[in-house]
Amino acid sequence: MSEPDIDLRFVYDGNTDARNFRVCQVIENAPERLEFHHPTAGCITPTTTYKRKNLAVLQWEIAGRIEWSTTTSGTVWFGVDEIPCKVPIKDLRKIKNGTSQSRRFKVSGNEYKWKVAGNGQDLFCVDNKDKHVAVWIAREMSLKIAPRCVNMLERIVITCFLNLWFKGLGRWYRNPSGYLASN
Numbered sequence: 001m002s003e004p005d006i007d008l009r010f011v012y013d014g015n016t017d018a019r020n021f022r023v024c025q026v027i028e029n030a031p032e033r034l035e036f037h038h039p040t041a042g043c044i045t046p047t048t049t050y051k052r053k054n055l056a057v058l059q060w061e062i063a064g065r066i067e068w069s070t071t072t073s074g075t076v077w078f079g080v081d082e083i084p085c086k087v088p089i090k091d092l093r094k095i096k097n098g099t100s101q102s103r104r105f106k107v108s109g110n111e112y113k114w115k116v117a118g119n120g121q122d123l124f125c126v127d128n129k130d131k132h133v134a135v136w137i138a139r140e141m142s143l144k145i146a147p148r149c150v151n152m153l154e155r156i157v158i159t160c161f162l163n164l165w166f167k168g169l170g171r172w173y174r175n176p177s178g179y180l181a182s183n
Helices: 147-168
Strands: 006-012 021-025 032-037 047-054 059-070 073-078 085-088 103-107 110-116 123-127 132-137 142-145
Touching: 006 147, 047 147, 059 147, 073 147, 103 147, 110 147, 123 147, 132 147, 142 147
Parallel strands: none
Antiparallel strands: 006 021, 006 142, 021 032, 032 047, 047 059, 059 073, 073 085, 103 110, 110 123, 123 132, 132 142
């Protein structure tokens, strides 16, 4: 019998900025996994900070940040330790060609891609062999991640969030002429 997917729920607190939310694992009495905080006023260069819950001591620890140059560009920092990994947002949403409907990203040299599901609301992520990695179910605000991908959980959550953010701004699809079109 295969291990069940890691089931995460995005929880928004009613803040007007969708970059403020918590990610909770759907297991009875499980603590939250990640927390995203984005200041809504007074920042010249807004930064979304994300924290990971240290389950050993049940305290939040900064896990990385997203520095926004504009609402559609910036840099994601994965980790805060000795060698944090800095990745431009555009590299976490690469388009293979002008007609591509998927958004690609790499982890440790392996390519993954997010696609919009047939209902136009949900997203799913596959690896370069087209094997299931994750699925976003919009009506449940749920992200289900294959257990074999636990070591890249934060990358999947961040890339899912970024794709939802861009989709919400109407910046997912490209029409044949190459100009962005609304979804």
